[in-house]
Amino acid sequence: ASGLIAKNEGRLGKTLWTDIADGEMVTMRGVWDGPEEARAVGEQIEALQRAKEPLSGMAILVRAGFQTREFEERFITLGLPYRVIGGLRFYERAEIRDALAYLRVVVQPDDDLAFERIVNVPKRGLGEATLQALHRAARAGNSSLVRAAETIVATDELKAKPRSALRDLLNGFARWRSLLDGMPHTELAETVLDESGYTAMWQQDKSVEAPGRLENLKELIRALEQFENLSGFLEHVALVMENEDSERDDMVNLMTLHAAKGLEFDTVFLPGWEEGLFPHQRALEEGGTAGLEEERRLAYVGITRARRRCLISFAANRRVYNQWQSSVPSRFIDELPPEHVARDADQGLYGYGGLGGTGHGGFVYDAPWLQAEQRLLQRGYRVGGGRTIDGTAKRIEDASPSGGWQVGARVFHQKFGYGRILHVENDRLEIDFEKSGRKKVIGGFVEPA
Secondary structure (H helix, E strand, O other): OHHHHOOOOOOOOOOOOOOOOOOOOEEEEEEEEHHHHHHHHHHHHHHHHHOOOOHHHEEEEEOOHHHHHHHHHHHHHHOOOEEEOOOOOHHHOHHHHHHHHHHHHHHOOOOHHHHHHHOOOOOOOOOHHHHHHHHHHHHHHOOOHHHHHHHHOOOOOOOHHHHHHHHHHHHHHHHHHHOOOOOOHHHHHHHHHHHOOHHHHHHHOOOOOHHHHHHHHHHHHHHHOOOOOHHHHHHHHHHHHHOOOOOOOOOEEEEEOHHHOOOOEEEEEEOOOEOEEOOEHHHHHHHHHHHHHHHHHHHHHHHHOEEEEEEEEEEEEEEEOOEEEEOOEOHHHHHOOHHHEEEEEOOOOEEEOOOOOOEEOOEEEOHHHHHHHHHHHHOOEEEOOOOOOOOOOOEEEEOOOOOOOOOOOEEEEOOOEEEEEEEEEOOEEEEEEOOOEEEEEEHHHEEEO
């Protein structure tokens, strides 16, 4: 931590000390993607739990609030109790609840609670008087609020302006509902949030919370990608919300780095150490050198929250705007004194020391990544946009209907092993793996066997 913070030019000198013996080195772990990062952290927590270490002595400190979702869902899958300190659980956040309410009304028009939540969000001039009229109409007709709204807009019960606004909203829901079977559900969700004005509401909001809320909405869209349709996703969210357990004391702590100041834990996990995420791109763009130094102070805070062990991780790929992007390891990794850091990485993903290529913190992208990129090009993919390890643009895009894959073909995946393709949809493959069972994967992540 001292070696890292020493890079801040405007800092008064300060030396950390301890009267206990030398402890463990900081562990640096490189993984393939965000879900793998959450799996790896979950496995490490379970191993510590088996060693009789209390969950309350463990913390995951993230740079941005949206990062908590993958860990929360992983912990629910594993049955690991957790608490979010200094904030709400992902699906409890106001902007997520609003977005889910829109999607619920699309799938289930008779969901009165969901409709009432967003009928005037963003503001449409549908105030308390309109809502009271809707409730009266619903009671009179023994119907849902949406059905009552469809009835009332055909009458003179409401003034012209709210009647027009309500009619526009109903027309929007009818249009979105008509797209349920013909449009990918992730694209439909984005369409709903855009056309309803909800995304624009936060884009125009000048509060300090607005950028984080927009990041959370993007993370919600990313969460949808793991499900077949909107209905399956909404059922999953309902189960997640039912899994709340506030009675237990022994729980993993999950919070942002900002919320962690003043706290200490035996074990600290620091995920997402990638350029653009940490240091955060917005902090660099708005604050320049001062912003970078503040980000470095947050990194210092994170490391110094750990009493016994500190585990830092970064992912080679992140899903951003429905595209996989290769990620650049954080510059802070390079700034850690190498003699105090133990490095580890998923096999076939990174090399360490002497494999060639441009590296950060001793990590380099090795031949397997370059070979995978060449296979993508050969199968009709375009590689452009995003950023690579050296800061140049790279994003994988599907330029052919199926990426060249055929049902029945035998393939190999670095994580899941050998299997046969069952279904091809654009750049997504459903594969029956010999040891891992059925999985959905990105075509660019497998190779012919």
